[in-house]
Amino acid sequence: MKGERADMNKLKESGWHFLLIVICLVLLLPVLFMISNSFKTLQDSYHSMLQLIPTHPTFSNYLTLDKQINLFRIVWNTFFMATIVTLGKIITGLLAAYAFKYFSFKGKKFFYFAFISTIFVPFTVVMIPNFLVIFKLNLLNTALGVALPQLCDATGIMLFLKAMDKIPNSLIESVRIDDIPSYKILKDIVVPILRPNIISIGAIFFINSWNEYVWPTLILKDKNSFTLPLALQNYISSEGGTNFPLAMALSTIMIIVPLLIYLIFQRYILNSISSSGLK
């Protein structure tokens, strides 16, 4: 009897594993096609796009890319912008959450509600006003112009506030009795405790910003100021038609940095996604 039961469990387990493997493959396939096509010639790609192993593997797409665009410049632009946005969101989010959590001030509830409600304002609504402001500030074609409206994000405030809930009140009270200045409480107690949350939330901000397309398209017109998603768009349905292998080569480059970030911080990221329910 016992053996039968164990067999059943094993069967059940392998059933689940099979299902999960299928799901993984479904999710992985586009990435695999992307990588394989980036090593195909234009012709091969055109005739046998779905073939995983290229018939005539070539590195030429990457070399062409490097000739056609200032690859390093574009990666740097993207990295620079994403870093500024991420740092900005972390700093403003932490400070605001700290204030909302541990200070009492007039209109606290109102301000919190006002901030949080901005999460529900679609980007398209604020796109034009933001554009006009950036235009008047003379920041078109600059990374700062892209970053500025994104330096503060209510999602960050909400996530940090939620993370602060896990710090017991007595901890903060205990520091207060010891007459420790507020900025030191934040620096020495709150931030170290929240470090895993800050890293994971930051990584999500970074990847979002790295992938951003619509807003940078409005601000960045000069090819030298382009970010990766914009450069990629140039190879899809632009003048001269889509050069699929070139676009895939650029996509492959584009995926490297987020992948590295994920590999370095995966422990924190997985933890945060599962605990915050956020994607």
Place this chain on the structure above:
Amino acid sequence: MSNKVILELNDVTKNYKKTNIIRKMNLQVKEGEFLVMLGPSGCGKSTTLRMIAGLEAPSTGEILIDGRNSEKISSFERNIAMVFQDYALYPNMTVYQNLEYSLKVHKVKKEERQKRLEAILETLNLTAYRDRLPGQLSGGQKQRVALGRGMVKQSKIFLLDEPLSNIDVQLREKARDEIQALHEKNHQTIVYVTHDQLEAMALGDRIAIINDGIIQMIDTPDNIYNHPTNLFVAQFIGTPKINTLEVTYDQGKLLFNEEVVLSNTERLRKLALASNRLCLGIRPEHVIVKKERTDLLDLPAQVETVVDYGRYQQLTLNIKGNQSIKAIITNSVFVSGDKVYFSFVAEKILLFDYENKKNLEN
């Protein structure tokens, strides 16, 4: 203990919206005193402690620390240390850093810091754990670190909010002794909140019994146990609970269900009782149980249950009027169902007013 009052609460009240947590609190704590605040959950003892710590402001009234209104001085000048129920250790710092942090922020010189910390680590037996994080410590060790963090400040007043409630029962007594030893060594003024009466009796120079946001009684453990001011205090202190019986007074005699339980004593005459209905309180250890009736005051009863605690036995006696009382005796030979006689140790009988439940002799 000196005679100098270091902490004083004058007519302090605290309301949350419309609920009165503290109704009116007057309290004086002398320098070097160990005062325990004892009461059931929700009685306002922790709120009082938090107000003394400056974490909450009183709604009315004032708290004087060293003669100065605590609301008008900074937490630095207030010079108070507090140990929280959940220890509130900084999880990101080692034991040593936890103890050092506040001194470091307040720019105490490094040599001085080291001197103080070494001494405290030594006293609290924590030297071996100095580089561990709080997460790697046991409950008792965490509690000692929390104590140490309070001690390191060398503050005038030391507040402890149920510091032993999260420790295993086996360790609790040891931790209690440690706290007592520390107090005897340092003579720091301590205000200690607990709901455990054993802890209160063991530690306190004085105990303040709090209920419903009012101090019911504040006195030495001995007076609280033997001369409670009212029925609440009498019932709250002591396990098993004090027996209470409704009795009547008639011509120099106390009657329970028309049978005399106390008669013609000096005490009763002095009381000059006006009302004839009274509440009699007698602690279980002051109930005498015997097999035969040897005295006029002995009343019949039947043993309902016997619980043997080894050192003593606890009897539940079924008495007239379908009531029961508890008795604690040693070397009991009784088993449940036995017919017995009981009486009270006359001088240990407590008498309370039937209406306001106040001790008639206080």
